[in-house]
Amino acid sequence: MADKTKVQRELAAQLIAETERLVAPLGRPVRFMEVCGTHTVSIFRAGLRQLLPDTVELVSGPGCPVCVTPDRYMDQAIAYAGEPDVILTTFGDMLKVPGSVSSLNEARAGGADVRVVYSPLDSLPIAMANPDKKVIFLAVGFETTAPTAAATVLAAEQQGLTNFYVLSAQKLVPPALRLLLADNEARVDGFILPGHVAVVTGADAFAFLPREYHMPGVVTGFEPMEILRSIYRLAQQTAAGEARVENEYGSVVRPEGNPAARRLLARVYQPVDAEWRGLGVIPASGLMVNEAYQRFDIAAVQPVKVLPAAKKTACRCGEVLRGSINPRECPLFGKGCVPEHAVGPCMVSVEGVCAAWYKYGGGRFHYGQ
Amino acid sequence: MCLAVPAKVMEIEGSLATVEIRGVQRKASLMLLPEVSVGDYVLVHAGFAMQIVTGDDAAETEALWREMNGGPRTVE
Amino acid sequence: MDNDKITLAHGAGGRLSQQLVSDVIVPILGNPVLNGLHDGAAVRMEGHVAFTTDSYVVQPRFFPGGSIGRLSVCGTVNDLAMTGAVAKYLSMGLILEEGFPLEELRRILQDMRQAADEAGVVIATGDTKVVGRGAADGVYINTAGIGDIIPGTNISPKNIRPGMNVILSGFIGDHAATVMAARHGITLPPDIQSDCAPLAGLVQVMLQAAPHIAVLRDPTRGGIAAVLNELAEQSGTGVLLEESAIPIRPAVQGVCDLLGFDPLYLANEGKLVAFLAPEDTEPVLQAMHAHPLGKEAAVIGHTTAEAAGQVGIRTSLGGIRVVDVPLGGLVPRIC
Numbered sequence: 001m002a003d004k005t006k007v008q009r010e011l012a013a014q015l016i017a018e019t020e021r022l023v024a025p026l027g028r029p030v031r032f033m034e035v036c037g038t039h040t041v042s043i044f045r046a047g048l049r050q051l052l053p054d055t056v057e058l059v060s061g062p063g064c065p066v067c068v069t070p071d072r073y074m075d076q077a078i079a080y081a082g083e084p085d086v087i088l089t090t091f092g093d094m095l096k097v098p099g100s101v102s103s104l105n106e107a108r109a110g111g112a113d114v115r116v117v118y119s120p121l122d123s124l125p126i127a128m129a130n131p132d133k134k135v136i137f138l139a140v141g142f143e144t145t146a147p148t149a150a151a152t153v154l155a156a157e158q159q160g161l162t163n164f165y166v167l168s169a170q171k172l173v174p175p176a177l178r179l180l181l182a183d184n185e186a187r188v189d190g191f192i193l194p195g196h197v198a199v200v201t202g203a204d205a206f207a208f209l210p211r212e213y214h215m216p217g218v219v220t221g222f223e224p225m226e227i228l229r230s231i232y233r234l235a236q237q238t239a240a241g242e243a244r245v246e247n248e249y250g251s252v253v254r255p256e257g258n259p260a261a262r263r264l265l266a267r268v269y270q271p272v273d274a275e276w277r278g279l280g281v282i283p284a285s286g287l288m289v290n291e292a293y294q295r296f297d298i299a300a301v302q303p304v305k306v307l308p309a310a311k312k313t314a315c316r317c318g319e320v321l322r323g324s325i326n327p328r329e330c331p332l333f334g335k336g337c338v339p340e341h342a343v344g345p346c347m348v349s350v351e352g353v354c355a356a357w358y359k360y361g362g363g364r365f366h367y368g369q
Numbered sequence: 370m371c372l373a374v375p376a377k378v379m380e381i382e383g384s385l386a387t388v389e390i391r392g393v394q395r396k397a398s399l400m401l402l403p404e405v406s407v408g409d410y411v412l413v414h415a416g417f418a419m420q421i422v423t424g425d426d427a428a429e430t431e432a433l434w435r436e437m438n439g440g441p442r443t444v445e
Numbered sequence: 446m447d448n449d450k451i452t453l454a455h456g457a458g459g460r461l462s463q464q465l466v467s468d469v470i471v472p473i474l475g476n477p478v479l480n481g482l483h484d485g486a487a488v489r490m491e492g493h494v495a496f497t498t499d500s501y502v503v504q505p506r507f508f509p510g511g512s513i514g515r516l517s518v519c520g521t522v523n524d525l526a527m528t529g530a531v532a533k534y535l536s537m538g539l540i541l542e543e544g545f546p547l548e549e550l551r552r553i554l555q556d557m558r559q560a561a562d563e564a565g566v567v568i569a570t571g572d573t574k575v576v577g578r579g580a581a582d583g584v585y586i587n588t589a590g591i592g593d594i595i596p597g598t599n600i601s602p603k604n605i606r607p608g609m610n611v612i613l614s615g616f617i618g619d620h621a622a623t624v625m626a627a628r629h630g631i632t633l634p635p636d637i638q639s640d641c642a643p644l645a646g647l648v649q650v651m652l653q654a655a656p657h658i659a660v661l662r663d664p665t666r667g668g669i670a671a672v673l674n675e676l677a678e679q680s681g682t683g684v685l686l687e688e689s690a691i692p693i694r695p696a697v698q699g700v701c702d703l704l705g706f707d708p709l710y711l712a713n714e715g716k717l718v719a720f721l722a723p724e725d726t727e728p729v730l731q732a733m734h735a736h737p738l739g740k741e742a743a744v745i746g747h748t749t750a751e752a753a754g755q756v757g758i759r760t761s762l763g764g765i766r767v768v769d770v771p772l773g774g775l776v777p778r779i780c
Contacts, residue, residue, distance in 0.1 A: 091777070390703060
């Protein structure tokens with residue numbers, strides 16, 4: 001074994017032992033929520049859950065943009081994709097997400113022109129090369145990703161493109177956390193805060209947690225060791241009965257975030273009430289293209305009608321997203337709902353909680369048991 | 370919810386930079402981070418530079434290790 | 446040939462078809478068996494024979510380190526090698542789209558010839574069809590291959606027992622990373638290219654070192670995650686990998702970091718995994734290290750009686766997670 005790996009393992013073991021020691025006097029398990037889906041995947045990929053003592057529980061939050069995107073948005077996207085003069089550009093994550101009756105993958109098989117891009121900016125050369133087509137970018141994501149779509153709108157304006165549009169389902173994290181805390185059904189003791197959202201918003205955007213809810217929060221990165229560090233810090237606060245926001249990702253997260261990105265968000269978007277799958281409509285939790293840039297908003301320029309979604313299943317994604325049940329408690333998990341035939345979005349997205357539980361061995365995986 | 374990777378700025382042309390990660394190069398837009406210079410490390414998400422990377426998280430882990438072993442807290 | 450593009454007439458069986466064969470294909474691929482231009486090739490085989498087929502539709506058609514032509518020879522040679530057979534003869538079926546540039550066809554055929562020579566295999570028979578514009582994407586190639594099974598070997602997942610070692614022949618993901626980089630505007634360092642190579646020679650030296658290698662598999666589509674899951678399931682044993690032991694080039698990890706891929710799922714075109722008894726491990730590794738295609742071979746894990754049918758991996762922090770069967774193709778993701 002390489003020396004570096006050995007040092008890492010020893011450090012991890014010590015952090016975990018210290019965390020266990022800190023929470024022992026509480027006489028009950030502590031529950032921390034990782035808000036961000038990328039954290040969820042990192043935790044499973046590193047096998048962190050099974051390294052942690054039984055007294056430290058991790059619960060996954062609503063921070064997977066694919067999972068919280070409602071059926072209705074997918075239905076709209078699929079309807080646009082069906083128009084003969086439309087090229088849809090999207091992140092690869094959205095292809096398999098089920099709408100009420102089909103998915104973009106199925107639309108593509110049916111002849112729709114759906115192209116996977118790594119960057120929203122990659123949509124612009126496509127728009128330029130296809131002047132007789134409308135190129136629509138599926139703008140999903142949280143505060144991290146929203147500025148990249150906003151910048152793409154500005155770039156389209158600068159390049160004089162008249163056939164580039166976005167279909168926005170972009171969302172904001174703090175309002176969702178407020179909703180979760182309103183009843184704290186998830187019974188969390190602290191939040192592992194999304195590091196890359198905080199790169200844009202700044203750590204200060206989460207100051208309301210301790211101030212209004214006496215809730216600890218630690219901003220951190222996505223390396224397993226960074227996640228362990230945040231768990232240790234949360235355990236320190238919980239054990240001491242304290243609540244503050246700490247920043248364990250100081251290399252890229254500043255108190256004020258990224259001012260240029262925040263300015264761009266304010267320039268192109270306005271906050272709107274938005275529907276979250278499983279959480280319902282949350283006030284001022286979404287971003288819509290504002291009036292000044294409305295000509296880039298396909299929903300405003302050329303509204304599309306979709307039938308109200310009428311999908312009734314036993315899927316309990318909503319409760320999973322709120323952290324009030326774990327995936328195993330859903331009657332469909334691993335039976336009617338598996339990654340190949342996902343019923344709910346939590347099983348579709350690579351970073352969905354159910355997919356992570358299914359793929360990496362639900363809950364605490366112990367090899368051979 | 371957001372994959373992002375640190376990369377080194379190799380070249381800047383207008384608002385477009387060439388960034389390098391582990392020897393691999395790609396273009397990244399500087400529209401969200403205009404104040405970048407060649408040689409900086411930046412965090413890249415979906416083809417955009419999002420923030421300048423300062424310091425070293427490995428060093429922070431090391432500082433935490435010293436703290437756990439009785440040293441003063443140096444990480445804030 | 447006067448015109449520089451494939452036309453429907455090239456596939457119609459008339460004079461142009463003959464010209465395509467005599468002026469383009471035979472000068473490049475020609476050999477005594479093919480040059481007979483009969484309806485089929487008559488060849489002599491020695492005894493126990495392995496037979497396989499595969500089709501190739503890769504985009505882009507040319508990439509650093511290879512092309513659809515090179516792939517179509519190496520892939521089939523390697524499928525035979527994984528059964529313990531040395532490929533001797535290949536067939537080639539070309540499906541061309543109307544309008545396909547002849548110059549590009551020549552380059553593809555030259556790559557096939559070169560790969561065939563490297564592998565010591567003869568392209569013995571072939572067929573060409575042309576379909577209308579839009580009915581295919583440029584060119585598709587099917588190859589079938591036949592080879593002699595090396596006497597004394599018995600390659601089968603049924604031979605896998607708990608306590609065996611799992612060897613990987615070199616760096617993972619070079620092929621997929623190269624193709625994905627070309628698709629998504631990523632520039633790789635000049636020393637990174639597809640690993641596309643015929644493995645027959647490597648397999649021969651391995652089987653000389655230890656004829657009782659339990660099983661060989663080339664981790665193409667779906668990467669080592671796919672083949673190890675298949676083998677775990679077919680043999681009813683568990684497979685436990687050590688993440689830090691899996692060889693991966695930094696630049697390939699870089700492509701994965703950028704596009705959100707897991708390297709365990711990346712396709713390889715010149716790598717193999719082998720399951721073998723502990724006592725066979727050292728001699729086989731030594732033989733591999735002396736071969737140009739096995740220099741970085743390493744033990745990456747072992748089989749276990751517990752976790753039957755499952756693949757686990759011990760991560761850098763010491764936790765173990767499941768390595769799942771891959772689902773569908775790789776697409777770049779931001780989440």
